[in-house]
Amino acid sequence: MAESDCIATGPHHTDVSVxxxxxxxxxxxxxxxxxxxxxxxxCVARDEAYDELPPLHEFIDTDALxxxxxxxxxxxxxxxxxxxxIAVRTDSVTVGPAV
Structure with missing residues (x-):
């Protein structure tokens, strides 16, 4: 997967630590x-393009989030x-390993 396949690349995220x-x-x-x-x-954790992921709004109310x-x-x-x-704060997102 190329970084361009993700939607929030460039200046939007500042650090990724795995x-x-x-x-x-x-x-x-x-x-x-x-x-x-x-x-x-x-995208990064699963090594998939965003359009390969199931819609997030099917799992959580994205507007409320x-x-x-x-x-x-x-x-x-x-x-x-x-x-x-998934644990999300105002400045970070943590993705736990797939089980």
Whole structure:
């Protein structure tokens, strides 16, 4: 998968760190939405293009997620998606390994 296959590349994410268990993507909420940062992290973690992923809105209310994280700096949302545990904050997305 090429980085261009992901939708939140370039200046939108600032750091990607991959560990043996979790992968974390740092992002700037003033430049991208939490939902786009989640999709970016999933593209990298799953080595898939964004259009190969099932629609995120089928798993979580994406409008509510964006709204919450854009208005509450202390918010943390955790949910499961395609065997991964996703933890998202106002500045980072962590994708747990697929189980």
């Amino acid at each position: 560990g043996t268990e979790d992968m974390t993507v740092q992002y700037d909420i003033s430049q991208t939405t939490p939902v786009h940062a989640i999709v970016e992290a999933l 964006n709204s919450l994280l854009q208005t509450d700096n202390d918010a943390r949302v955790i949910f499961d998606y395609q065997g991964h545990t």
